[in-house]
Amino acid sequence: MKQKLSMFISMFFVCTILTLSIHAYAETAPKSFxxxxxxHYASKEISKLAQLGIIEGGSDGLFHPDSEITRGMTALWLSKALKLKEPVSLKGFIDxxxxxxxxxxVNALKExxxxxxxxxxxxxxxLLTREQMASLLVRAFKLKENGVNVWFKDESLIGESHYKDVVRLKQHLITDQLEYLPKNQVTRAQLVLFLSRAISQGETxxxxxxxxxFLRKSKTKGIQTSPDGKFTAYLEEFEGHLQIYVEQDGVELDARLTNMKDRDIEDFYWFNNDRILYISSVHGLEDYHVHSVDPQGKEDKDLTPYDNIRADIMESLSYLPGHENDVLLSINNRDRTVFDVQRLNVxxxxxxxVAENPGNITSWLTDVYGEARLAVAKDGVNSKVLYRSAGQSKFEPILDVNxxxxxKPIMFSFDESQVFALSDIGRNTMALVKYNLNTKTMGETVYENPDADVTNIVISYKKQAILAVKYETDKVHYHFLDKEFEQLHQAIAKKLPGQQFVITGNPLPETNVNLFAYSDRSSGVYYQYNRKTDSIKKVKDTLSWIKEDQLAEMKPISYGARDGLTINGYLTLPRNAGDKNLPFVILPHGGPWVRDSWGYDREVQILANRGxxxxQMNFRGSTGYGKTLFxxxxxxxxxxxxxxxxxGVNWLIKEGTADPKRIAIYGASYGGYAALAGMTxxxxxxxxxxxxxxxxxxxxxxxxxxxxxxKKKMYRQVGDPELDKQMMEAYSPLLHVDRIKAPIMFAQGVNDPRVNRKESDQMVMAIRQxxxxxxxxxxxxxGxxxxxxxNQMDFYTTLLKFLDTHLKK
Incomplete structure (x- = not known):
């Protein structure tokens, strides 16, 4: 009994002295040695960890950065870094x-x-070896596989039991060495450097x-009310995928209608009061399928159960007698290369x-009775607009488009004598025009904006009229064709200053107007505006956990290109960081035949939030600013x-906004090409x-x-592999890797149907060679x-580490 008591007192004394000494050291640790x-390469990290009480110097008050470190001292530092609880037993090792x-x-680490x-x-x-250090850090900080492919010139020297851990260390950018030198002994400074990087994993x-x-999926997305107004459906995340939920009369039923395991729900809409149609795609393959489900979650089935197809919903035919259960699809199940019009009974x-594609049709348009009567066809690199006067007659060309x-035909007039289209024939920007189907001639111009393309229209089927025309310059704007709708729009705008909004569903209901509002610092909020009481109420917030005052402002800007062309874009600066000498990320958009727009951009906000x-810029080739720029x-x-x-980069440098030594270029799809071109x-x-x-x-x-x-259009826009081979080789980054001076990070989906994985593989191999x-x-x-x-967490975590490594001072 006395022996046990003596052992307990001795053990308590050792624990207490060590604990007190650690706390005392944390309070008195020097900032430097x-x-x-x-x-010194690790001076900053040594000072930081010393202040935190994690590391210590020798009895002489010096740190001895280049001395090898022992396994015991490593254990002591590591346990302090992890703030481990005292072990249950102190008998883990006989030595x-x-x-x-x-x-x-050591015993805390073992437990x-x-x-x-x-x-x-x-x-x-x-003495601790570098491969042993890798295993300790990977286990201590739970570093998991994140999909980053790495290599070492001396990987054959890494011990089998440590190989995966050394790889993990590099996957998480704790090391970026090409030669890991696994058997070398670790110095005190080296351990501090690696330990500091491991500690910072996931730090905010x-x-x-x-x-x-930032990456959590929206709590509520795509709110839609059933035609009878009794049910409201929306998308919400469940087990990693967006699923359809319903509420009844504002009372949440917690009724999840879908249970997609390997597919994402891309979109949905109410077909009628008894059925919802939704679109899904698996693993990024973009093989869109159309599904049907009822408001109770029953009869959930794939209506297009074909392999390697893509189906898009054109329109519902339920308003037509005899077609109450029918919908029109554009689908390529007959021939993978072309899209037919098919009528589907849901x-x-x-x-x-309904209409078989002879091989050259690129788009179809139906009349007010759901008949496919207009089509746009390829004619080499030019196009033809085809028309038929009745649903079963032959399509005949009515317009040549060079x-x-x-x-772009967008709708038949309600009397079917004309077609409304977006056209830039004979002008620079796309205008809303009429085309007379009886005389086969271009009619009047409804609206044209000299600075930007018309992008869409707002229609009232009740009034059988176009209410407004939509176009976008710095932000989205409307040209109103209906006084009642203009007054409604102005009334709502007063309630939502500084925000953009779009009315969803009926644009002119008698009382309640459903709308979605957003801004550069708000991903979106669903509202309902009451026309009779001139009041507005919030229905649902898409990202309620992120506050607007935490986010950065996106400002429209413009600058001159070297040939005098004006380039429009957007500048976002981190909050409270000033506007001079900042680290910058240049973010060219994908496409390239799209444009950047003002509004909430998750990537932009992530980057700005990290300093x-x-x-962003709408370089030539972008849409929205007319065909001259395009x-x-x-x-x-x-x-x-x-x-x-x-x-744009030189403009930033000239303005003093960007630090010329701390600029990175990052992009996806075409933006990824632009990043490689910039680096090359x-x-x-x-x-x-x-x-x-x-x-x-x-x-x-x-x-x-x-x-x-x-293919022919791509050859005209990108290059013809036969006629333009020399030019295409000259501007293919793969063939000019010898010019690259700075590090590049790559990311790629295996199932990508647009940019084959080979594009990334071959570039990485060329660089590594x-x-x-x-x-x-x-x-x-x-995909x-x-x-x-x-996967998004892995990607953005790695991206931010990569940027911090190469751009932060």
Missing amino acids: SDVKEN IPESSTYSLA NGIVQGDEGRFNPEA GKDEIPLSD KTGKMDL FGDTF YGVL NAGNKQWGQAMQNDITD FTPELYAAGIDYMGPSSLLTFLNTMPPYWD RGIDAPYMIKENE HGFRNYD
């Missing part, structure tokens, strides 16, 4: 007595599965929003061919299109680059595009962009 010079300085630390012994021994005085700084908050699943011009300025991008990949991006053709501009599923060779990219893409490393994240269950939450 005289033998660690300010320019570490309970009175040892390392006893608490947490972090250290292992050899035949009951820990060997505390043995002051005023930083957790990455998980109740029975029966499908009937390459470079646009004519980076962000520049067509100026033809066959200009890597050339004038890239110059517009470069000119203007390497002096960028300190780092990130290519997210971008083409690396213009020649191989065109050889692997989806079968339903217009030159002895340069490149982090390369590959995700097996993704053109990562959709899975875990």
